[in-house]
Amino acid sequence: MPHLYLVDGSSFIFRAYHVLPKLTNKHGEPAGAVYGYVSMLWKLADELDKADGPTHLAVIFDKSEQTFRNEMYDQYKAHRPPAPEDLVPQFPMIRDATRAFSLPCIEEAGWEADDLIASYSKAALAQGWQVTIVSSDKDLMQLLTEPGIDMLDTMKDRRMGPEAVVEKFGVGPDKLGEVLALMGDSVDNVPGVPGIGPKTAAKLILEHGDVEAVLAAAPAMKPGKLRDNLIEHADKARLSRKLVELACDVPLPDPLESMELNGIPDAPLRAFLDHHGFKTLLARLGNAGTTVADAPVETPDVPGLEEDPPCNHDGYATVTDAAELDRWIADARHQGWVAFDTETTGVDATRAELVGVSLALKPNIACYVPIGHGGTDMFAEKPVQLDRDVALAKLKPLLEDPSVLKIGHNLKYDAIVLARCCPELGGITVGPYDDTIVMSFDLDAGLHGHGMDELAATHLSHSCIAYKDVTGSGKKQIGFHEVDLKAATRYAAEDADVTLRLWKRFKPRLAYEGATRVYEMVDRPLVRVIADMEREGIKIDAAVLSRLSDDFSKQIAALEEEIHAIAGFKFTIGSPKQLGDVLFDKMGIKGGRKGKSGVYSTDVNELERIAADKDSPGREMVLKVLDWRQLSKLKSTYTDALQAQINPATGRVHTSYSLTGAQTGRLSSTDPNLQNIPIRTETGRQIRDAFVAEPGNVILSADYSQIELRLAAHIADVPALREAFESGEDIHNRTAMELFGEVNRDTRGRAKTINFAILYGISRWGLAGRLDVTPDEAQGMIDRYFQSFPGISRYIADTLTEAKQAGYTTTLFGRKTHFPRLQSKTQHERAGSERAAINAPIQGTSADIIKRAMARMGPALAEAGLPNVKMLLQVHDELVFELPEGDVEAARPVIERVMATAAEPAITLTVPLGIEIGVGPSWGAAH
DNA sequence: CGGCTCACG
DNA sequence: GACGTACGTGAGCCGA
Numbered sequence A: 001m002p003h004l005y006l007v008d009g010s011s012f013i014f015r016a017y018h019v020l021p022k023l024t025n026k027h028g029e030p031a032g033a034v035y036g037y038v039s040m041l042w043k044l045a046d047e048l049d050k051a052d053g054p055t056h057l058a059v060i061f062d063k064s065e066q067t068f069r070n071e072m073y074d075q076y077k078a079h080r081p082p083a084p085e086d087l088v089p090q091f092p093m094i095r096d097a098t099r100a101f102s103l104p105c106i107e108e109a110g111w112e113a114d115d116l117i118a119s120y121s122k123a124a125l126a127q128g129w130q131v132t133i134v135s136s137d138k139d140l141m142q143l144l145t146e147p148g149i150d151m152l153d154t155m156k157d158r159r160m161g162p163e164a165v166v167e168k169f170g171v172g173p174d175k176l177g178e179v180l181a182l183m184g185d186s187v188d189n190v191p192g193v194p195g196i197g198p199k200t201a202a203k204l205i206l207e208h209g210d211v212e213a214v215l216a217a218a219p220a221m222k223p224g225k226l227r228d229n230l231i232e233h234a235d236k237a238r239l240s241r242k243l244v245e246l247a248c249d250v251p252l253p254d255p256l257e258s259m260e261l262n263g264i265p266d267a268p269l270r271a272f273l274d275h276h277g278f279k280t281l282l283a284r285l286g287n288a289g290t291t292v293a294d295a296p297v298e299t300p301d302v303p304g305l306e307e308d309p310p311c312n313h314d315g316y317a318t319v320t321d322a323a324e325l326d327r328w329i330a331d332a333r334h335q336g337w338v339a340f341d342t343e344t345t346g347v348d349a350t351r352a353e354l355v356g357v358s359l360a361l362k363p364n365i366a367c368y369v370p371i372g373h374g375g376t377d378m379f380a381e382k383p384v385q386l387d388r389d390v391a392l393a394k395l396k397p398l399l400e401d402p403s404v405l406k407i408g409h410n411l412k413y414d415a416i417v418l419a420r421c422c423p424e425l426g427g428i429t430v431g432p433y434d435d436t437i438v439m440s441f442d443l444d445a446g447l448h449g450h451g452m453d454e455l456a457a458t459h460l461s462h463s464c465i466a467y468k469d470v471t472g473s474g475k476k477q478i479g480f481h482e483v484d485l486k487a488a489t490r491y492a493a494e495d496a497d498v499t500l501r502l503w504k505r506f507k508p509r510l511a512y513e514g515a516t517r518v519y520e521m522v523d524r525p526l527v528r529v530i531a532d533m534e535r536e537g538i539k540i541d542a543a544v545l546s547r548l549s550d551d552f553s554k555q556i557a558a559l560e561e562e563i564h565a566i567a568g569f570k571f572t573i574g575s576p577k578q579l580g581d582v583l584f585d586k587m588g589i590k591g592g593r594k595g596k597s598g599v600y601s602t603d604v605n606e607l608e609r610i611a612a613d614k615d616s617p618g619r620e621m622v623l624k625v626l627d628w629r630q631l632s633k634l635k636s637t638y639t640d641a642l643q644a645q646i647n648p649a650t651g652r653v654h655t656s657y658s659l660t661g662a663q664t665g666r667l668s669s670t671d672p673n674l675q676n677i678p679i680r681t682e683t684g685r686q687i688r689d690a691f692v693a694e695p696g697n698v699i700l701s702a703d704y705s706q707i708e709l710r711l712a713a714h715i716a717d718v719p720a721l722r723e724a725f726e727s728g729e730d731i732h733n734r735t736a737m738e739l740f741g742e743v744n745r746d747t748r749g750r751a752k753t754i755n756f757a758i759l760y761g762i763s764r765w766g767l768a769g770r771l772d773v774t775p776d777e778a779q780g781m782i783d784r785y786f787q788s789f790p791g792i793s794r795y796i797a798d799t800l801t802e803a804k805q806a807g808y809t810t811t812l813f814g815r816k817t818h819f820p821r822l823q824s825k826t827q828h829e830r831a832g833s834e835r836a837a838i839n840a841p842i843q844g845t846s847a848d849i850i851k852r853a854m855a856r857m858g859p860a861l862a863e864a865g866l867p868n869v870k871m872l873l874q875v876h877d878e879l880v881f882e883l884p885e886g887d888v889e890a891a892r893p894v895i896e897r898v899m900a901t902a903a904e905p906a907i908t909l910t911v912p913l914g915i916e917i918g919v920g921p922s923w924g925a926a927h
Numbered sequence B: 001c002g003g004c005t006c007a008c009g
Numbered sequence C: 001g002a003c004g005t006a007c008g009t010g011a012g013c014c015g016a
Helices: A009-019 A032-049 A068-072 A090-100 A113-126 A139-143 A162-169 A173-183 A198-208 A211-220 A225-232 A234-244 A266-276 A279-286 A322-335 A388-400 A411-421 A436-444 A452-460 A467-471 A485-512 A516-536 A542-567 A576-586 A604-612 A619-644 A682-690 A707-715 A719-726 A731-740 A745-759 A764-771 A775-788 A790-806 A827-863 A885-900
Strands: A003-008 A056-060 A130-134 A149-153 A158-160 A337-344 A354-362 A365-370 A405-408 A433-435 A538-540 A656-658 A668-670 A697-704 A808-810 A816-818 A870-874 A878-884 A915-920
Touching (some): A009 A113, A032 A090, A032 A279, A032 A516, A068 A234, A113 A139, A139 A162, A173 A211, A173 A234, A211 A225, A211 A234, A322 A354, A322 A365, A337 A411, A354 A485, A405 A411, A411 A433, A433 A436, A467 A485, A485 A516, A697 A827, A707 A745, A707 A827, A719 A731, A731 A775, A764 A775, A816 A827, A827 A870, A827 A878, A878 A885
Parallel strands (some): A337 A405
Antiparallel strands (some): A149 A158, A656 A668, A808 A816, A870 A878
């Protein structure tokens, strides 16, 4: 079925103009709105991939100021200020841009874009087409009356149907015109009825049906301002009703068929981008058709970035008055975006209590709203501050307002705190949002850290007030709620201010440097998903861990005694230094190797080497030390530590995921790290039995099988490996056959080692060490591997060449990882970076894929009617869920499908993604 | 706080 | 001629 996309060009120009900083093109002409507009069209091109993407598309513009509405009412849009001086010359450039994309540009004298959009929609729907209006204009929402039509807000990445109208205005699209008429619109100068805003308008229309009926009922209403105004301004109401009505029968300037999409020819677009010097977009064009999102470009320069004034803490406001808070909120609404930060009592978002919120609107224009200051002693005097409930009731609508962008730095933290802060209000669900920590990561992974202090120093040459300067440190450290309001305001408002400044720099860079796709499609949506997972946590059966702890304790004590008896004296077994001395000096074991700190190495390889020698005098002790080490590790890191991590309020463990921790794009997990729970040995695996489901629920674990090898087969284009995955063959067996000509336990094990080694860029010496062969033999295996799978050596060479030239590697989804040390003068550093660069596209693509699956999982489960299936954990290639036992069979195929198709439609892989699913009462049992 | 060791993918 | 040798993480312990 044809699907027509109608782009509201005019409204988009204004939004692009106001959202983006003032940019200029290479000729020094103002071109920010042009750039924003082109980026939007580009983003829209992503829709082409989708199943219900456009088959037809046109951009609609306003032609002139004079329309039939001016004839009705000469004041219509009369008070609109003229377009800003630097925007005017961009109008013709934008029409050029549209033509450069070979898209029809439609405008007609006497009609507004809205009327043309309404008329085209009606005509298309009449022919049974689907229609999507690309706009966020409230007047156009009147058109959402039929099932075949919806709206798309590309800037917020949001699709809207009739529910969105009900949510925003309290009435359906069929009554929206009535409500808009009563409300009026000060920007367009639609008069409406004085004193009636959205709430009253909706109430009246719901009660009476339409404007005429409201007016007719007015004389009978209870005496008051509302009644008087309705009677006095009845004519204005009737006029407003006509002004907001969209004309649906404008003669169509071009036939619908002329809007058919037939691909975007290269040449005109290239010429246009080249004319303006939009380098990154040009580079992307150069790469169109390949699977890599962005070609390497020279250091991109964002032209004409405004210099912000230096930070000045003295101007920050402490808001302790309701009316003042209202003003800040109104200003934020008016502007459409606001940077914010929360101050709390601690670093663990799932336990911390809210102490205050800071807002920043413009550089140096920021405030702090304290709501929880004062000592914990209930008799202690508290500073004058807004009542917590009052302040939160005012902040909640702003933080949830779909038309105001909220900007945070590590917003995941704030999102969790705010979701928990006011259960009586149903929590606060922050959105829509941007997160500067994630933006920085998507732009500059590998170049530097992404903490606010470091970013402020790097990008703003500003050194932030240190948290410790405000709260002190060590024994004398106080909680933020105990900090006096003056100091708290300086610190908190500065954080919001800096966040805003960073955002202004990062936002245009994302588009310029080709990072928008990975940010918008992968990492930004994940912030909310991860926040929800962390808040959910996972139940731990403390009794299981406590039993294991006791068990381990006894074994450890027994081993300790035996080890000391063998040595003949007591020493600290856990000290590598003492252990090394005992083994290699006192007991005289040969072959000890000292590291650079002068201590003998006693790691597991070394000890196993000793144990392998049947005649070694240290064999008995070393075996016991290995056991002791394993048990000590399990006890201190897992069975003891995990019990201490149980949140008393929830009875569950809430890890914290870092979205920016791993350079490749993987997540990392801390406090506790739930991505390294033992599994490889039976003793360790028992710890997973303590991760359990609530009664009536079960744990479901779904993992990608061999995802990195599959991706290597795709990315390096290795037919032999691809076929093996296609036919479901065991991949290590296949490699063993290719390399050794026969498959047995030994050759399969070696093949497995080599398969992984290759992905990590191994050397002959490294492989020799792992396989216990000579470097020459190892080299022979590597050579044979490359002969069997020639794509691999090509991949390694190409990846290194590109990485050295561009300074970064790229995943299939366009995620960059920078490798500045590829240029290092030290061979050691260079070699290390080369190995990392070989691995990064594969590990990173795998990370992108599971992240996409995670972002889509919630909606897919909701759509399947499975709201009680909760995603709890991610372990790089595995997702762990908790769900009602009765939902298992329904959830299984949904989870499998979402994971297996997570690369689509952006990327079509030439290998299938295999998913393995297990279910059980505990994580251990689900494997 | 660095080094060592070891848990995971 | 010596060095060091597989990628990505986080945590606990020791000892300076």
